[in-house]
Amino acid sequence: MTPxxxxxxxxxxxxxxxxxxxxxxxxxxxxxxxxxxRQICEATGISQSRITAQTASGxxxxxxxxxxxxxxxxxxxxxxxxxxxxxxxVHPGQSTTVHYRVVNTTGRRVVAQAVPSYAPxxxxxxxxxxxxxxxxxxxxAPGESRDMAVVFVVEPxxxxxxxxxxxxxxxxxxxxxxxxxx
Amino acid sequence: MEATQGHAHDDHHDHAxxxxxxxxxxxxxxxxxxxxxxxxxxxxxxxxxxxxxxRAELFQPGIQxxxxxxxxxxxxxxxxVMIFGAVMPGFVGFANWQxxxxxxxxxxxxxxxxxxxFWLMPPAAILLVGSFLVPGGAAGSGWTLYPPLSVQGxxxxxxxxxxxxxxxxxxxxxxxxxITTILNMRAPGMTLMRMPMFVWTWLITAYxxxxxxxxxxxxxxxxxxxxHFGTHFFNAAGGGDPTMFMHIFWFFGHPEVYIMILPxxxxxxxxxxxxxxxxxxxxxxxxxATASIALLSFIVxxxxxxxxxxxxxxxxxxxxxTMLIAVPTGVKVFNWIATMWKGSMTFETxxxxxxxxxxxxxxxxxxxxxxxxxxxxxxxxxxxxxxxHFHYVLFSGAIYSIMGGAYFWxxxxxxxxxxxxxxxxxFWLTTIFFNLTFFPQHFLGLAGMPRRIPDYAPQFTEFNQxxxxxxxxxxxxxxxxxxxxxxxIRGGVKAPAKxxxxxxxxxxxxxxPAPYHTFETPPSFH
Numbered sequence: 148m149t150p151x152x153x154x155x156x157x158x159x160x161x162x163x164x165x166x167x168x169x170x171x172x173x174x175x176x177x178x179x180x181x182x183x184x185r186q187i188c189e190a191t192g193i194s195q196s197r198i199t200a201q202t203a204s205g206x207x208x209x210x211x212x213x214x215x216x217x218x219x220x221x222x223x224x225x226x227x228x229x230x231x232x233x234x235x236x237v238h239p240g241q242s243t244t245v246h247y248r249v250v251n252t253t254g255r256r257v258v259a260q261a262v263p264s265y266a267p268x269x270x271x272x273x274x275x276x277x278x279x280x281x282x283x284x285x286x287x288a289p290g291e292s293r294d295m296a297v298v299f300v301v302e303p304x305x306x307x308x309x310x311x312x313x314x315x316x317x318x319x320x321x322x323x324x325x326x327x328x329x
Numbered sequence: 330m331e332a333t334q335g336h337a338h339d340d341h342h343d344h345a346x347x348x349x350x351x352x353x354x355x356x357x358x359x360x361x362x363x364x365x366x367x368x369x370x371x372x373x374x375x376x377x378x379x380x381x382x383x384r385a386e387l388f389q390p391g392i393q394x395x396x397x398x399x400x401x402x403x404x405x406x407x408x409x410v411m412i413f414g415a416v417m418p419g420f421v422g423f424a425n426w427q428x429x430x431x432x433x434x435x436x437x438x439x440x441x442x443x444x445x446x447f448w449l450m451p452p453a454a455i456l457l458v459g460s461f462l463v464p465g466g467a468a469g470s471g472w473t474l475y476p477p478l479s480v481q482g483x484x485x486x487x488x489x490x491x492x493x494x495x496x497x498x499x500x501x502x503x504x505x506x507x508i509t510t511i512l513n514m515r516a517p518g519m520t521l522m523r524m525p526m527f528v529w530t531w532l533i534t535a536y537x538x539x540x541x542x543x544x545x546x547x548x549x550x551x552x553x554x555x556x557h558f559g560t561h562f563f564n565a566a567g568g569g570d571p572t573m574f575m576h577i578f579w580f581f582g583h584p585e586v587y588i589m590i591l592p593x594x595x596x597x598x599x600x601x602x603x604x605x606x607x608x609x610x611x612x613x614x615x616x617x618a619t620a621s622i623a624l625l626s627f628i629v630x631x632x633x634x635x636x637x638x639x640x641x642x643x644x645x646x647x648x649x650x651t652m653l654i655a656v657p658t659g660v661k662v663f664n665w666i667a668t669m670w671k672g673s674m675t676f677e678t679x680x681x682x683x684x685x686x687x688x689x690x691x692x693x694x695x696x697x698x699x700x701x702x703x704x705x706x707x708x709x710x711x712x713x714x715x716x717x718h719f720h721y722v723l724f725s726g727a728i729y730s731i732m733g734g735a736y737f738w739x740x741x742x743x744x745x746x747x748x749x750x751x752x753x754x755x756f757w758l759t760t761i762f763f764n765l766t767f768f769p770q771h772f773l774g775l776a777g778m779p780r781r782i783p784d785y786a787p788q789f790t791e792f793n794q795x796x797x798x799x800x801x802x803x804x805x806x807x808x809x810x811x812x813x814x815x816x817x818i819r820g821g822v823k824a825p826a827k828x829x830x831x832x833x834x835x836x837x838x839x840x841x842p843a844p845y846h847t848f849e850t851p852p853s854f855h
Contacts (some may be wrong), residue, residue, distance in 0.1 A: 159509050162509045169539055171543070173540050173544055174543035174546060176543075177545075180573075191640070260567075262565050317565070321567070324566075324567065
């Protein structure tokens with residue numbers, strides 16, 4: 148071994164300590180990106196899953212018609228999930244109700260959570276849901292069939308170039324996470 | 330060729346331990362450099378074997394050799410093995426061998442941690458490659474480990490996550506060692522702006538590693554807790570968002586691609602001046618260009634995800650920021666060409682690889698610019714065009730520089746000249762088969778063939794067959810490289826201290842092979 152120069156060894160250890168701190172700070176930064184992105188997406192309206200209407204305010208724009216398509220997919224659940232009113236024509240500002248139907252064909256009790264997603268994404272911030280089965284977890288008994296409502300308003304300030312909005316719901320099985328809660 | 334026989338060191342004090350056992354406990358930077366390089370070589374062949382199975386499956390449409398699950402596993406593990414097993418350890422091997430020799434230090438700053446950095450790698454590789462043997466097979470989510478596939482996969486995903494953790498720890502320790510060695514242990518008189526280019530590029534690379542490997546570790550830790558501990562970072566059922574993983578992953582992922590190319594720039598910046606017999610053109614601009622590329626790499630991650638539905642303003646920002654990187658990269662390419670301009674060039678094997686690097690890496694750079702254009706990328710995203718692009722920058726970029734660098738410094742490492750004729754044959758076979766393999770993939774991608782799919786439409790057959798034939802030629806040609814390296818280690822013409830007439834730098838002032846201990850008293854650097 149080289150005869151160790153105490154000065155060098157000390158300076159090396161100091162620099163190493165600083166570099167370890169940088170690495171630790173970057174690890175924290177990685178986790179901080181999660182709340183950071185949530186805030187950004189909520190502030191800019193990119194986030195689609197938490198949008199709820201305050202009030203259905205303003206006038207209906209009867210001169211304009213928007214086509215809204217409803218899509219259903221149930222991930223890996225393998226049960227029946229369908230939109231009963233797959234395509235509706237609405238006027239912006241007008242409150243509309245559509246229904247979805249679930250038939251639990253799995254033969255077991257299922258707790259499920261529906262997650263919405265919009266196309267185009269820009270429409271999400273102008274699409275206000277007053278009532279939705281996606282607000283809560285839904286529990287289905289084996290073989291149960293249930294019709295569930297979505298009450299929504301397309302706001303009049305929807306950009307003029309959007310004539311068609313697709314709203315897709317995906318049901319996820321959260322029975323495991325729900326644990327014993329009914 | 331003029332040669333100076335070095336005699337600065339007395340061999341009586343040079344006790345190199347014998348036998349393989351000492352490699353487990355060695356703290357010598359040269360031993361550890363060799364370990365990294367051999368590890369890289371082995372993983373290169375392991376990953377290459379997986380690539381050949383992929384190409385064999387793609388030789389004709391339909392499913393012939395592997396089922397789609399195994400195909401996905403092969404593409405995933407091929408990428409992880411090549412990135413974390415072949416390219417990165419290859420460059421760390423060069424760093425261990427060359428940085429102390431180039432800056433005139435007796436060893437790395439933390440010699441024992443250096444041993445630990447290396448010996449973390451084989452267990453990680455075993456976890457990664459061994460995951461093929463567990464029920465359900467290896468991770469098949471693609472190397473980017475996107476949820477939901479990586480949240481749903483079997484225990485092999487956990488093994489992959491653990492392997493990434495271990496390799497990340499190894500990289501961070503290695504980087505701390507490299508930065509400390511470079512900043513604190515340079516020979517007197519070697520100011521920062523007089524350091525060899527390879528040392529500069531590794532200094533910047535090591536900072537990139539320290540900045541982004543912890544972010545990757547965080548991302549895969551979140552995957553792990555989503556899988557097993559009920560968190561919902563990326564799990565949509567609990568309000569999480571898979572797109573967030575892509576944002577966090579690519580915050581690591583884009584600097585990572587520069588981690589794999591900046592040391593290559595360093596190696597090429599040594600080979601070209603040596604064989605053009607002129608000093609590197611624009612040294613200071615090379616340093617600033619490298620630093621600019623590193624800084625820009627942090628603000629372009631969105632160009633990997635133009636199709637996820639970012640707002641147009643976001644897409645535009647990432648498009649312009651990405652194109653901006655072409656400026657410092659262009660500075661480097663033009664500097665290399667200016668270095669060769671009116672030089673007394675000879676084309677020994679390292680120079681062939683360096684010139685091949687400049688030509689082919691530039692093709693990869695241009696196809697990268699094409700991919701950077703958002704509306705174009707939306708049509709070529711996830712097609713073979715992207716596969717062609719990143720193999721042009723990674724194979725004819727990173728791998729060419731590793732091979733060129735190996736030929737360049739083999740005389741210093743082994744004390745023997747390699748077989749020049751076989752080296753040249755290796756270069757030409759590699760270059761011909763490389764282009765045969767990857768050039769047609771541009772056409773396949775533009776025609777719409779998606780990547781990561783084991784089957785394809787019949788009209789893609791001819792180009793795929795050309796590509797598969799090229800791939801087998803490319804793979805088999807690399808056995809020649811292995812042969813040349815082993816032959817050079819076992820014997821050959823005795824190499825002088827400075828085997829290349831135009832070479833500059835402290836590493837050429839010690840005898841060949843470099844004695845086990847060098848620069849125990851710092852050399853003077855003028």
